[in-house]
Amino acid sequence: MLLSGDIGLFISFLGIPFLTFSLVDLTKAKKNNKPMKAAATTLIISLIATSVGFAMIEPEENDVAEKETPAAIEKVEEKTEEIKTKPEKPKEPEKPKKEQFEKVRDLKVHYIDVGQGDSILVQLPNGETALIDGGPESSSQTVLNYLKEQNVEKIDYLVATHPHEDHIGGLPIVIQNFEIGNIYMPDKTHTTKTFENLMSAIQNKGIKFKTPIAGDMLLDKEGLNLTVLAPETNINDDNLNNYSIVLKLNYKDNSFLFTGDAETEAEQNMLNGNYDLKSDILKVGHHGSYSSTTNKFLEKVNPEYAIISCGAENKYGYPHQAIIDKLEAKGIQIYRTDKDGTIIIAVDNEEIKIDFKKTAKPKKENAPPKEEKQSSYKNSQPNQSVNSNGESNKNSSNSGNTSSNGAVSKPKPPATDGVEEVYITNTGSKYHRGNCRHLKKSKIPISLKKAKSQGFTPCKVCGPPQ
Template identity: 55%
Template sequence: MNKRKVSLLLSLLLVLGMFLFGCESNIDFLDEDDGNNLLVNFIDVGQGDSTLIEFPNGETCLIDGGPRSSSEDLIDFLKTKKIEKIDYLIGTHPHEDHIGGLPEVLKNFKVEKVYLPNKTANTVIFEDLLKEIKKNDLKIIVGKSGLNIADKDGIKFDIIAPNNENYSNTNNYSIVTKIVYKDFSLLVTGDAERESELEMVEKGYDLKSKVLKVGHHGSSTSSTSEFLEKVNPDYSIISLGKDNSYGHPHKEAIERLEQINTKILRTDELGTIVIKTDGENIEILNKIENDKTVLEGKYFIGNKNTKVFHSKDCNSLPNKENQITFKSEEEALKEGYKPHGKCIK
C-alpha cells in the first residue's frame, strides 16, 4: 500500500473515530473526577428531590428519588454515572415527590442499607417501596437524630433530625443529614419545616455548612432566619420544578436566603447541579462553567433549531436538548439568534 493510500486510510479512521466518540453527552461534565474528590449531584427530577453523593472512597449515597414520573430519568442518570451499588439509600419522608423513584432504584441497583423515618403513609407508592425493600431482603434502619451513618476515610456522616416522634406535619419527620469531609460540609434537609429547624437550633447541633440543600423546595414554611443564620452556607441549592403549582420557591424564603448572602442555585433554572470538592475547594461542574451572570439568573435561552432566543421564564422554551444559553441579548444576537417576539420586547 503506497503512502497516499495509508494517509487516506488514517484520515478516514480519524473521521470515523470523531463521529463515533466525539459527540458530547449532555452530562459528560458529571464524570470529571480524579478519585480524591467528593461529588454531590442535585438531580433535576422536576418538582421533587433527589441527591446522589459520591464519596472519595467509592461509596455512594442516594437521598430521595424524586416523584414516580421522573423514575426513568433518575435511573438513566444513575446508569450514565456508572453507578453499580448504592451503599446508603435514604428516603427522607414518605411523600411521593421524595420516594416516588425509590422502588425503581431498588429494582435496578444493589442497595446495601436503607434509612427511613419512623413515619408511614397509606399510599400506593409507600407500599411499593416497602415491597421492594422486602424483596431485596433489606432491613429498614430508622433514621433519627444522633445516628451515625458513617465515620471512616475522612468522612463523617450523621443524622441530626428528626428529634421528635410526634409531629403533626409529616414534613417534620424528614431525615436531616450532615456530611463533613475535611473543611467541606453539606446539610440535606428534606422537607423539614420550622418546627424541626428550631429543634435543631435549640439542641445546639453544629449546623454550619458550606452547602445547604434548602428545605421543602424553597417553601416559606422552611428556611427560618434562626436556622439559616446557624447554617450560614456559601451555596444554597433549591430542587423544584419549573412553573410548579405550589409557587415554589416562595418569596419569603428567597428573601431570607438573600439576607445571609448565600449563592442560590436552582434546578428549575440550571438543571442538575453538580458540586465537586477535594475537601477544601468547591467547584460547580455545570456546563455554565461558574459564569457569574448565569448563576445569578441573568441569562437567555436560545432554540438551536429555530435560532430564536427567549427569556429564562418564557412559556415557549425549547426542549433541553435544543437549548443553548447566552449571557446577554447582545451575545445571542451576535450568534445570529433573533429575539422571541412575546417574551423579549
C-alpha cells in the same frame, strides 16, 4: 505509781521552806552575833535538797519529749506509707482514633433535576455512594438513567427522607436495579400507593430498613462522616415533612446539609439540640417554601451556597419570594434545578466547583400534598468555581438556559405581563395591595393578569387594581 518527776517536784517543794527558814536563821544569827554554823548547815542542806528536786523534774520532761518524738515520727511515717499505698487515679482512656479511608475519587454531589421533587446522588471519596430520595414516580426513569450514566453499581446508603411521593416515588425502580447496602427511613408510615410500592420493593430485595435518629452516624471515618441531625425521637406531628431525615456530610473542611422537607418545627428541634449546623452548602428545605428556613436556622447554618430543588413553574410557587429575599439578603449564592437543571458540586483538594447539566425541557411534575399559590421569583446567582480561600470566579449568570456542558446564557427578567403586581395568600381567594391587613400571615406576589386568570378576585378592603 509515782514517777521520778513527781518525786523531784515533792522534794523541791519540801526543800524551799527549809531554804527560806535557814536564810532567816542565818540573818538573825549574824545580826545578834550568835554562832551561824547550825543555820549555815541547814541552808546548805536545804539548797542541796531543792536542787536535787529540780534536777529530778528536768529528766522527766526530757523523757516525755523523747517519748513524744517517736510518736510524731511514727505518724509521719504512717502518712507517708498511706501516700505510697494510695492507688493512683486512673488516667482517662484516650479516644480511639477514627478509621482512615482511602481516597479513590473526588467528592461529587449531584442535585438531580427531577422536576418538583428531590433526588440527590452523593459520590463519596472513599468509593461509596449515597442516594438521598428518588424524586417523584414520573421522574423515576430519569433518576435510573442518571445513576447509570454516573456508573453507579451499588448504593451503600439509600435514604428516603420522608414518605411523600415527590421524594420516594422514584425509589422502587432504583432498589430493583441496583445493589443496595443500607436503607434508611423515618419511623413513619403512610397510606399511599407510592409508599406501599416502596415497602414492596424493599421486601422483595430482602433488606430490612433502619430508622435513624438525631445523633446517629451513617458514616464515620477520619475526615469523612455522614451524621443524622433529625428527626428526634418520639415525634408527635401530623405533618410528614417534620419527620424528614436531615443529614450533614463533612469532608475535610467542606460540609453539606441535606434537609429534606424539614419545616419550622424540625428546624427548631435541631437548634434546641445544639447540633453543629454550620455548612458550606445548604439544600434549602421543602423546595424553598416559606414553611422552612427560619431566620435563626439560616443564621446557624450560615451557608455560602443554597440549592433549591423544584419544578419549573410549579403550581405551588416554589421557591417562595420570601425565601429568595432572605437568602439574597445574606449574600448566599442561589442555584435552582428549575433554572439550572441538575447541579453538580465537586470538591477537589478543598476547592468547590459547581457545574450544571440542563435537561432538554423543563419538568413540570407533581408537587407535595401541601397546596400553595403561585409566586414570582428572582434570578439566581452566577455560576462560579470557588477555592478554599473563598475566592470565586464568576463565569455567567446561572438563571437562564444552560447547556449540557455547564455554559449559562444571560437570564431574562421575570415577566410581569406589563401590569401591576398584586399579592395573594396561601388559603384566600382574593388578591390584595401590598399594604393590605389581610397579608399578615402570608404575602405571595403575583401579576394582576395571572391572579385574575387563576380565579382570584379583588379584595374589598384594600381595593387593588382590577
